[in-house]
Amino acid sequence: MTEMNIVEKIMARASGKKQVHPGDIIEAKIDKAMMNDITGPLAIEAFREMDGKKVWDKDRAIIVLDHLVPADSAQSANMHKILRDFAVEQDLKYFYDVGRGGVCHQMMMENHAKPGEMIVGADSHTCTYGAVGAFSTGIGSTDIAAVFVTGKLWFKIPKVINIVVKGKLNPPVAPKDLILYTIGQFKADGATYMGVRFAGEVIQNMSVDGRMTLCNMVVEMGAKNGIVEPDDKTAEYLKGRKLVPYEFVKGDADAEYDKTVEYNASKFEPMVACPPSVDNVKPISEIGKVEINQALLGSCTNGRLEDLRIAAGILKGKKVKKSVRALVIPASQDVYQAALREGLLETFVESGVLVCGPNCGPCYGGHLGLLAAGETCVSSTNRNFVGRMGSPKAMVYLASPATVAASAISGRITDPRHLEG
Amino acid sequence: MMMDIKGKVIKYGDSVNTDVIIPSKFLVLIDPKDLAKHAMEGIDPDFSEKVKDRKIIVAGRNFGSGSSREQAPVSLKYAGVQCVLAESFARIFYRNAINIGLPIVECDGISKKVDDGEELEVIPREGLIKNLTKETKLKANPIPDFLLEIMEKGLVEYMKERKVKK
Numbered sequence: 150m151t152e153m154n155i156v157e158k159i160m161a162r163a164s165g166k167k168q169v170h171p172g173d174i175i176e177a178k179i180d181k182a183m184m185n186d187i188t189g190p191l192a193i194e195a196f197r198e199m200d201g202k203k204v205w206d207k208d209r210a211i212i213v214l215d216h217l218v219p220a221d222s223a224q225s226a227n228m229h230k231i232l233r234d235f236a237v238e239q240d241l242k243y244f245y246d247v248g249r250g251g252v253c254h255q256m257m258m259e260n261h262a263k264p265g266e267m268i269v270g271a272d273s274h275t276c277t278y279g280a281v282g283a284f285s286t287g288i289g290s291t292d293i294a295a296v297f298v299t300g301k302l303w304f305k306i307p308k309v310i311n312i313v314v315k316g317k318l319n320p321p322v323a324p325k326d327l328i329l330y331t332i333g334q335f336k337a338d339g340a341t342y343m344g345v346r347f348a349g350e351v352i353q354n355m356s357v358d359g360r361m362t363l364c365n366m367v368v369e370m371g372a373k374n375g376i377v378e379p380d381d382k383t384a385e386y387l388k389g390r391k392l393v394p395y396e397f398v399k400g401d402a403d404a405e406y407d408k409t410v411e412y413n414a415s416k417f418e419p420m421v422a423c424p425p426s427v428d429n430v431k432p433i434s435e436i437g438k439v440e441i442n443q444a445l446l447g448s449c450t451n452g453r454l455e456d457l458r459i460a461a462g463i464l465k466g467k468k469v470k471k472s473v474r475a476l477v478i479p480a481s482q483d484v485y486q487a488a489l490r491e492g493l494l495e496t497f498v499e500s501g502v503l504v505c506g507p508n509c510g511p512c513y514g515g516h517l518g519l520l521a522a523g524e525t526c527v528s529s530t531n532r533n534f535v536g537r538m539g540s541p542k543a544m545v546y547l548a549s550p551a552t553v554a555a556s557a558i559s560g561r562i563t564d565p566r567h568l569e570g
Numbered sequence: 571m572m573m574d575i576k577g578k579v580i581k582y583g584d585s586v587n588t589d590v591i592i593p594s595k596f597l598v599l600i601d602p603k604d605l606a607k608h609a610m611e612g613i614d615p616d617f618s619e620k621v622k623d624r625k626i627i628v629a630g631r632n633f634g635s636g637s638s639r640e641q642a643p644v645s646l647k648y649a650g651v652q653c654v655l656a657e658s659f660a661r662i663f664y665r666n667a668i669n670i671g672l673p674i675v676e677c678d679g680i681s682k683k684v685d686d687g688e689e690l691e692v693i694p695r696e697g698l699i700k701n702l703t704k705e706t707k708l709k710a711n712p713i714p715d716f717l718l719e720i721m722e723k724g725l726v727e728y729m730k731e732r733k734v735k736k
């Protein structure tokens with residue numbers, strides 16, 4: 150037997166094998182499967198065409214409405230209705246309707262994902278759940294339909310890149326800056342088909358919220374999944390979310406990786422991904438003067454309590470610049486409620502921020518805060534492709550919550566370490 | 571059995587992402603024929619004209635990166651695209667295209683060896699791409715047999731047959 154890394158361990162378990170190697174093709178049993186309002190309607194059509202009668206497990210097939218919430222047109226209302234009717238017909242235990250959920254990945258992390266599980270979702274950022282040591286990856290509508298019918302799916306065992314992060318992240322430098330730096334190094338296809346494991350002291354000291362930000366964005370360098378070995382921080386998180394019982398699956402100590410790279414985070418400065426691609430990453434000191442029209446805090450990347458706390462800390466007692474629209478979109482009802490109780494939402498409102506209900510917002514160009522031609526947005530989200538947030542002539546810069554908040558105040562992209570006044 | 575694929579080339583560069591293949595605002599369209607009208611609108615306003623007599627897309631690295639939207643390969647297929655050849659594909663796009671029966675083949679060096687408007691013949695089963703204009707042959711990266719079967723039938727048919735066999 151050769152030693153196996155955490156990805157191989159989970160995939161071997163899920164396919165009933167003792168040993169797997171990169172390149173092997175397996176059929177895995179799926180622990181949980183998720184679809185949302187963009188990918189779901191097509192999937193349900195495929196489910197019916199496959200002669201699907203009953204989902205394989207009504208407690209493990211999960212549907213979340215999040216992309217066009219609340220419905221912004223008769224067409225999206227119809228998409229929601231298709232899913233709502235399906236959930237009733239199939240007696241699904243977990244259907245997150247308007248006002249009772251949030252962004253699909255946040256729902257999965259708050260209520261479902263556990264270490265060692267095989268999870269698939271019809272959304273590319275499904276890779277987020279590696280933050281608790283699960284294998285999770287995005288698939289399309291027809292694939293998820295097949296999973297809803299059979300509870301199984303084929304996979305190729307990926308090679309795994311091991312990223313070891315040493316030193317210390319000096320706040321306000323954040324996990325977002327680390328992952329932007331990493332994508333800038335690997336480029337948009339540098340990890341295509343591969344797994345990415347994060348390790349080292351910076352990761353050990355990082356909250357599960359922060360680990361989610363890292364794992365969330367590995368797909369921006371083409372990766373299949375991102376993962377962190379579960380530890381005390383994971384256990385604490387799972388206990389807090391009542392995600393019990395669970396079992397840790399860890400990689401062997403001498404496991405092999407396709408390659409190991411080491412970063413020292415101590416000298417990092419805030420990073421910005423400049424348009425038109427996520428891998429166009431620069432340290433904030435090198436981007437010059439960039440005036441903004443909109444500042445957006447939210448999404449499955451950075452819409453959690455930790456992110457809102459940092460932004461509120463910066464905005465407290467200050468005003469959003471007159472030339473800027475600032476939006477805060479908590480990633481879930483739970484985040485929204487916690488932020489409400491802590492007074493964070495009050496801080497935002499007093500600063501002149503529009504606080505929206507939990508959903509994807511303008512992150513993917515659906516609704517709520519799209520951009521006109523020639524406008525610029527600094528955003529805590531994960532993609533800045535041409536046309537991603539409205540007009541193809543708008544520009545999106547990706548940055549950390551601290552950078553977004555500092556920029557909202559000054560009206561241009563601003564290093565949160567150097568905010569004056 | 572899959573027909574062999576023959577046609578002229580429309581060529582693109584690296585990292586053509588799903589947001590430009592089918593921009594988000596069209597994702598509320600459920601009918602594939604409606605999606606097809608907007609295929610490639612985010613990158614090439616002339617695509618709908620070009621695709622009338624050119625049915626093979628050749629691209630560089632990382633074609634189909636970004637979101638998991640299956641509407642991207644669906645829009646290409648219904649616009650009349652017969653096959654996409656690229657240096658590499660993003661993995662979700664790769665799975666999606668095969669699942670909906672849009673032939674898709676990885677081929678190292680293709681973007682340097684094929685030019686816009688040239689005529690190709692593609693034989694996925696044999697991993698062979700013939701450049702009929704230049705009279706050259708290119709070797710595609712191999713595709714496992716079960717995937718070729720899914721690509722020929724689409725995953726829906728494949729699943730149906732599998733269930734019957736069980």
Ligand code: SF4
Nearest residue numbers: 252448449509512513
């Ligand atoms: S928040 Fe953005 S990236 Fe996350 S699921 Fe929603 S649209 Fe996708």
